[in-house]
Every structure is written in structure tokens, then in C-alpha cells.
Amino acid sequence: MPKDLYELGEVPPLGHVPERMHAFTIRRERYGEPRDAFAREIVPVPELKPGHVLVYTMAAGINYNNIWAAKGHPADVIAVREKAGEPEGYHIGGSDGSGVVWAVGEGVRGVEVGDHVITAPGQWDESADDIRMGGDPIASKSMRVWGYEQNFGSFGQFALVQDVQCHRKPDNLTWEVAAGFLASAATSYRQLFGWYPNVVRPGDPVLIWGGAGGLGTSAIQLARQAGGKPIAVVSTPEKAELCRELGAVGTILRTEFDHWGRVPDESDPQAFAAWMRGARSFGRKFWEELGERRSPRIVFEHTGADTLPTSLYLCDNSGMVVICGATSGFQADVDLRFLWMRLKRLQGSHFASPAQCRMVIDLVAGGQLDPCVTKTVPFDEIGEAHQLMRDNKQPPGNTAVLVNAAPGQFGLDL
Numbered sequence: 326m327p328k329d330l331y332e333l334g335e336v337p338p339l340g341h342v343p344e345r346m347h348a349f350t351i352r353r354e355r356y357g358e359p360r361d362a363f364a365r366e367i368v369p370v371p372e373l374k375p376g377h378v379l380v381y382t383m384a385a386g387i388n389y390n391n392i393w394a395a396k397g398h399p400a401d402v403i404a405v406r407e408k409a410g411e412p413e414g415y416h417i418g419g420s421d422g423s424g425v426v427w428a429v430g431e432g433v434r435g436v437e438v439g440d441h442v443i444t445a446p447g448q449w450d451e452s453a454d455d456i457r458m459g460g461d462p463i464a465s466k467s468m469r470v471w472g473y474e475q476n477f478g479s480f481g482q483f484a485l486v487q488d489v490q491c492h493r494k495p496d497n498l499t500w501e502v503a504a505g506f507l508a509s510a511a512t513s514y515r516q517l518f519g520w521y522p523n524v525v526r527p528g529d530p531v532l533i534w535g536g537a538g539g540l541g542t543s544a545i546q547l548a549r550q551a552g553g554k555p556i557a558v559v560s561t562p563e564k565a566e567l568c569r570e571l572g573a574v575g576t577i578l579r580t581e582f583d584h585w586g587r588v589p590d591e592s593d594p595q596a597f598a599a600w601m602r603g604a605r606s607f608g609r610k611f612w613e614e615l616g617e618r619r620s621p622r623i624v625f626e627h628t629g630a631d632t633l634p635t636s637l638y639l640c641d642n643s644g645m646v647v648i649c650g651a652t653s654g655f656q657a658d659v660d661l662r663f664l665w666m667r668l669k670r671l672q673g674s675h676f677a678s679p680a681q682c683r684m685v686i687d688l689v690a691g692g693q694l695d696p697c698v699t700k701t702v703p704f705d706e707i708g709e710a711h712q713l714m715r716d717n718k719q720p721p722g723n724t725a726v727l728v729n730a731a732p733g734q735f736g737l738d739l
Contacts, residue, residue: 330367333482333704334729339739340438342379342428346370348481349707350415351394353403359715362395363708368415371477371485376451378436378486379428380444383730383737384504384701385479386421386723387710388446388539389652394418394473395711399655402474413476420446420472422479423494423503424729425737433488439739442491443503444479445511445682446471451489463515463675470676479504480707482729492682495690500734505725506696509539510547510685511677516625516647517547519681520672523645525623527552532611532621532639534628536573537564537721540649542697543685544625545571550693556614556621558632560717567721571695575614582607585631588658604638611639623647630654637663637671645670697722704728 329344331337348368355362373379394402394416403416422444426436436442449456450467462468472478477485494503517531518524525531531548535541536557548555549572556575557568565576579585584603589596612618620641626633629651636646637659646669651657663669677685688694699722702710707726713719 331482334731336381336729336737336739340428342373342483343370346482347704348417349704350417350480351391351403352415353397353401356395356397356401359392359395359711360708363711365705366415368417368481370483371481373428373430373485375431376433376487377430378426378433378488378491380422380424380442380484380486380491381427382422382424382479382482382484382728383500383734384423384728385419385707385726386505386508387707387714387719387726388420388508389650389714390420390470390473391418392711392715405474406476411476417476417478417481418472419479419481419484419726420470421504421506421508422472422484423500424479424484425739426491427483429488436488436491440491441494441736443494443507443686444471444484444486445490445492445676445679446473446508447676447679448475448487448490461678463678468675479728480726489679492679492686495686496735497690498735500730501701501725501727501732502696502698505698505723506539506543506689507682507685508676509723510543510689510694510696511682512649512674513540513543513547513625514681514685515677516649516674517544517551517623519674519677520645520647523623523647523670523672525551525553529553529622530611530615530619530641531555531623531625532636533557533573533625534632534636535559536568536576539697539723540627541568541625542571542722543694545573546694548625549573553623554615556611564721571697575611575616577607577610577614581610584635585653587630587656588634588660600634604635607635608639620644627651628653630657633657634660637669640669642667642669645672647672647674649674649676698725700724701732702726
């Protein structure tokens with residue numbers, strides 16, 4: 326007999342949607358450190374909407390955006406949604422996921438009940454004027470990140486997504502691997518190949534911050550495949566070794582430098598000179614690792630305030646600093662002289678298009694891109710997994726969470 330609540334891993338009859346589900350939630354009264362902000366609750370299964378798909382979640386991925394959600398900063402995502410008229414006083418995160426299509430809403434195209442899918446984090450209104458006029462959906466004013474700006478992410482037993490978010494899961498990937506790489510790898514792909522003419526070409530030096538993380542491990546491999554020469558910045562010799570194994574031609578230990586953070590004002594000539602010495606020393610280390618005196622044509626940024634000034638200083642003339650995040654802070658210094666006098670480009674980049682997602686999934690399925698899902702944790706460790714990332718103590722690569730899947734499971738018999 327169908328029930329209104331199932332335990333994790335207990336498979337309902339196909340197509341039966343229970344009334345309640347297990348989920349890890351964040352509530353405003355718990356905002357703070359991730360290990361305290363996340364809590365397991367039983368909540369209603371999200372209501373199916375036109376154009377949407379209800380997915381029986383098998384596994385989820387850990388991303389930095391739900392550290393922000395846990396802190397309620399830089400945005401109180403619950404308050405924002407309440408202001409928009411949404412009634413839920415809780416946030417279910419998770420912007421990477423894999424699972425089985427369980428129910429489809431009116432007007433859904435391209436997916437059917439029973440399909441095994443990978444869910445991408447980009448959501449938008451396909452009827453929005455800017456999209457209908459041919460604009461990039463990622464740049465649409467309607468674009469939101471599922472599992473962060475939008476509710477009902479992959480940290481729930483059931484997740485609510487749009488049909489355009491669903492991509493076929495390759496049969497040769499386990500649920501946890503399928504859930505763990507897309508947000509980071511597709512974001513990396515767009516950063517390196519989505520901003521013509523500043524795309525990686527054969528022989529191009531590429532500076533990659535956070536080389537051992539989910540973004541960095543993808544960026545190293547993608548740059549190398551295009552014939553680029555990636556130099557990765559890491560915090561430990563062990564992470565440096567991993568980056569070299571993935572294809573980095575050189576590595577830099579950021580702990581050997583101390584000029585990070587806001588740039589001193591030129592009115593303090595001694596402090597400014599000390600910062601310049603640090604930046605120039607870092608540049609000499611880049612040349613040493615590259616084996617020639619060339620500046621990076623592309624700087625792959627996501628760390629923000631601590632590193633952006635060095636990135637802009639070091640970037641080659643007519644080169645590009647492309648940035649998709651700011652884990653060290655959002656308020657960064659920009660010396661405008663570098664931009665206009667050296668014709669440099671500072672480019673914001675945000676996730677990826679559906680086509681770019683498909684390209685990345687095909688690369689992983691074909692064995693050309695290692696998804697680097699290096700750790701899998703059980704459902705009840707979602708908060709702690711985010712805490713490790715918050716404290717920069719997470720393992721290299723990507724972390725996945727088992728929701729309804731068993732370890733190493735490839736499919737689901739229905």
C-alpha cells in the first residue's frame with residue numbers, strides 16, 4: 326500500500342508521490358556555521374508546477390553557495406522568497422544532483438517518468454522577454470540558482486526542477502559521481518571557453534586559483550585538453566601533486582606569499598611598495614613554473630578579494646581575468662590602470678548553458694574528464710560536509726552526498 330512517508334532508500338511505487346519527505350533544511354533562527362544551520366526534518370513534498378519535474382533524489386553535490394545560505398549572508402534567501410510570496414519558512418539546498426524522474430508537470434518536454442537524470446542548477450523563465458529576444462538564458466533577469474536562490478534542491482528526498490535542468494545520466498556513472506561534478510565542471514568550461522576571443526588556445530599560459538578544488542580540478546584538465554599550460558595555485562604540497570597528476574605544468578603554494586587581501590592605499594608608500602613586492606614575487610614564481618617569461622593569457626578566478634588584485638596585475642596585455650565567485654570576500658580592489666592601459670578584461674561568469682552542460686557530461690562519460698568526486702558522505706553529514714568546505718578542510722575535488730542511493734549504485738530498478 327502506498328504511504329505518505331518513506332524512509333531514505335525505500336522506493337515508492339513508480340509515480341506515487343508521498344505527502345512528506347526527509348530533507349536537510351536551513352531556517353533563519355539557525356543561521357550561522359553550517360554544522361549548526363543544517364538540520365534534518367520531515368517536510369511536505371514540493372508541489373508539482375507546470376514545466377517542472379519532481380525527481381526522486383539519489384545523490385547530491387556539495388557547493389559553496391549553501392555555506393552562504395547557512396550564514397544568511399550575503400543574502401537571506403528565505404526572506405527573499407517570502408517577500409516574493411512563497412510560504413515555506415525553510416530552505417532546502419543542493420544545487421547538484423542525480424535521480425529518477427518521478428512525476429512531470431503540464432507542458433514538460435524532453436523527460437519522462439522513470440528517466441535517470443543529472444540535474445543542473447540553472448533555472449530561468451523561458452518566456453522572459455530577454456530570452457525570447459535571443460539572449461543567453463544564464464544572463465536573463467529571470468535566471469536563478471536552484472538549491473540556493475530557488476528552493477527544493479537536492480538535499481531533499483524529492484527535488485523540484487525545471488525540465489531544462491534535466492540531462493540524461495550516463496549509464497557508466499554511479500549516482501554519487503553523477504551528482505557531484507556538474508556545477509563546478511560546467512562553470513569551469515564556460516569560464517575557459519565561453520568568452521570569445523579570450524578562450525584557451527594551444528600554448529596559452531593559464532593561472533588557476535584553487536587548483537585542487539572542484540572548479541580547479543576541472544579547469545586544469547579542460548585547459549590542458551585545449552593545449553593550454555595551466556599553473557595551479559594550492560595550499561599544500563599534497564594538493565600540488567594532485568594538480569600535476571591532472572595536467573598542471575606547474576604549481577604555486579600560496580602559503581609562501583603574504584600580500585593577500587585589500588591593496589594598501591598609495592598614500593602609504595611603504596605598505597603599497599610591500600604589496601607590489603609580493604605581487605611581483607608571485608609573478609616571478611609563475612614564470613619559473615611555466616619555464617618562460619610569459620604572463621597568463623587567462624586567469625581563472627573564484628576566490629575574490631584576497632587574490633583579484635594579483636590576478637589583474639599579473640594578467641597579460643589583452644588577457645582576461647574571468648571570475649565566477651568570491652569565497653574570500655566580495656569587496657575587492659581594482660586598479661583601473663591595468664584595465665585600460667593594458668587592455669585587460671575583467672569578465673564575470675555564472676554557471677553554464679544547457680549545451681555546455683551536455684558537453685561536460687559527455688566528456689566525463691567518455692573518460693576524457695575526471696569528475697574528481699573524491700569523497701562521498703551519508704545524508705546525515707550534509708552540515709558537516711559544508712563546515713569542512715567553510716573551514717577549507719575539505720578533501721581535494723568534489724564531495725557527493727548519498728540521499729536515496731546506496732554506495733556505488735548505477736541505476737534503479739523500477
